[in-house]
Amino acid sequence: MNWYCRCTSLKIRYENSVSVERGPLVYGLKIGEEEKLVKNDRDPIAYGSEFYEVRPTTPWNYGLIEVRARDLEKSFTIQKKEGVAAYPWNLANAPLQLTVKARRIPNWTLYNDMTGPMPFSVIYNEGTPTEKDEEITLVPYGCTGLRISQFPVVAR
Secondary structure, eight states: OOOSOSOEEEEEOGGGOEEEEETTEEEEEOOOEEEEEEEOOSOHHHHOSEEEEEEESSOOOEEEEOOOGGGHHHHOEEEEOSSOOSSOOSGGGOSEEEEEEEEEOTTOOEETTEEOOOOOOGGGSOSOOOSSOEEEEEEEGGGOSSOOOOBOEEOO
């Protein structure tokens, strides 16, 4: 018995962005992560003397390429692991992965060490994505530490 739905859908979100859902799962971009121990000299009494900071090691500023509703299912490639790990909620053990075409949006950058404001979907000609299509991997939201789960839509 399959425990997941066989249909992928896009839900419209903030600033006309979209989230990718498949059955009950929401998907986020698979982002490479690097942990770094940071000494907290500013306010160690309130927050402890050290903490781990997680930073991206791979690009995160992608927009999904606009696809007609009738072609949506064909635009995603689904990879399902045969067995589910005892603890599936990390990048290494993600039970499902979706791949889809996207384009980087160079002017969507970090602001105050966080993702900057989400660009309004560029199907309305705002923002400038790169010309080159790239294939990105999405995993269930719960498997991610760094999360991009709402994507601007870029015109083909």
